[in-house]
Amino acid sequence: MTLKLKVSVTMRPTSCRNRRASSSCFTFAFLLLLLNFCHIASIAGQKSESALTVVENTEGGGAEEEEMTVDEEEEEGELEVVKPTAEWQTLKPGQAVPAGSHVRLNLQTGQREVRLGEEQMKYRTQEHREQEEAQLSFSPEELKRAMKKIKEDLNTGRKDPEQQDSVASKFRPLEELKKDMAQLDMLVETDFQIMKRLLDQFNNSNSTTEQRLSILLELEYMVHQVDNAQTLCSMGGLQLILQGLNSSDFRLQESSAFVLGSALSSNPAVQVKAVESGALQTLLTSLATAEPLHVKKKVLFAVASLLRHFPYAQRHFLSHGGLQVLSELFKADGGGILRTRIVTMLYDLISEKELISQLGLDSALDASHDERVRQYSEVSLQGELLEKGWCRLVPQLLESTEHDFREKALRALLAMSPVCLDQYRSDSSLLGSLVSLRVQYEEMVQSEMIIGEENGYFSEIMELIDALQIKMK
Template identity: 65%
Template structure:
């Protein structure tokens, strides 16, 4: 107990001596002064002494380092420096603050990085690039050279068609386009030396080639009234009627009838849309363009009112459906001819009975509004118009 009391008394005495020493230092006439850094920054650390305002004239400002150094009387330190009192020596000590150290280290590192990454060659290249960028004539010349280089590179990989034809001709190979092939086949077909078997073979080849060209014609005509007008003015429907008559299988007939139905329907839809909607400039222009397409008159003149019903003779349900839809679309212009066509009347009665039986079969399996019921509705609609 006595030992503990002695230790406590010694510690209290030591603390008292330290406090007296601090008081004597603070009260000294050369008190610690904090000045601004040369770059204008201010800062402080957790270990800084309390700032005391004194006259800063003729003060010696100490620049701190990373190591603790002793401060002499009358010396000042930059703001942000760390100052401590060494209790063993009674001297004030200072070192650079954390914020100052961070700033110095970062600035030093960035300077070193810049110096290490930029070489004299890099500077020369950058100056040369700047001069080139500021020269528009040089830039345009470089662009033209680049384009020419690309063109020459592409051209070197491909050969002109005429050159290929010459080379193939030397190899006894003949390159023909589809149009050239069709012309050649037609010449062979019309030749008096052709046998029946040869003509049948020619027709099969022509069917395949024409089959591809109908797709192309349909793509050019749909929703393009300007193209439709030129197609009609150059006898396009006459050509289609000849192809329709020559087609025995029905595939080509169906595609032709479908294309005609689409052309009639889109013109009708454009006309009807203007009745309910506020017309804008583009819609008025489309209505004007379609008004110049005399499709109905051409269909009537070229005999399509009697050609389309022939497609009903097919055994394919899809072909019959396409024919019925086209007949309904053509009814406003062909109704008088429909009523005089006994073959059409007979076909409609026969088809109605046939498809009504199929509808009954659909209903048995639970399909009340099936595909065959739709065909029956088309037949009924056409018969109603013909009454």
């Protein structure tokens, strides 16, 4: 946009009688010229960056006129948005800042400066700083040189046929790749095919013990999927696993028990087939024989997986002397590892029976609820625990120094209290253990409260002790 402003100034020589007066007249005229220009420019909204041009005018009788042209940019360029950082940086004219940034005027330099605002600084993480450092690790000049180098390499490769041939020789034609992919599709095995191949190898008389152990490891990984475990049973794999439990090699016994326990976990169909195949008797026999500790742990895992949420198997377990086998195993274990696993299994069996026996437990939604209640009613677990002496065996686990072992024992004692209270009250060692444990855990609870843990792990154990003491009063 161009504004042409004409200001006429008439200078009369007659009013300037001497040289000094003439100089004053010229000064006065020039000031009038500037005042008129400022007045007109303010009306037109002229910006400070406008250009001024002074042109001598030859028109008019004896008077000198000056024409001033003011040029303004017709369009403003797009605003450059500054990316603030944690440090103050100078803000150039025409630059914009994001919302929430902190802007100040530096009184020493007269420059405006910008940095991140308080809220932006609060959520600025170390990852953001590392990203900014990574972005600033290459200067624009370095990037330009790199792009230039890439273009030069491309041009060189296009001009050099030998180089193109050498590059092409490193890659295979697309048609060959398609043929190979088609062959790979034909070689893909389903889980069924994999398990069948593994069972054939396991049953092969030429297979070594190391090979069988490797096969069992792969099967254990696969049977975690419910469908695979059921498929393994339908293929006769359950019989092979039970044969591995009867092996004379302890390693095969341990791996076979591990596979069986994984297949039985939360899989009712496999649990039924295992009971029908005589797996319970085989497992109890393995527990009763003198075998290493690591084998017994895996066998106990398989027993717990078979009995969990399966009252039919629990009833057979009791009728086949399962509690007596566990009792002998409990007494023989000095380290407490097997004791804890046995007590935990008994506690789970008692808890699930109580849970399913509660009135109104989704009976309207579960059509088989009444049948399940009937089956659990035939499992006299707590009566067997009282008869087999478990009311005096479980308190022995409180002598352990492990907090986890004590917690498991306290929970089992509370679950068994409906049938064991009389024996608890007459057991002087149990009463003394509860008193000493309460004093010990009371100090630990105070330590927890000092560090700000009001409801910590030790508080939970002390609550179990208090609950058991209240029942025994």
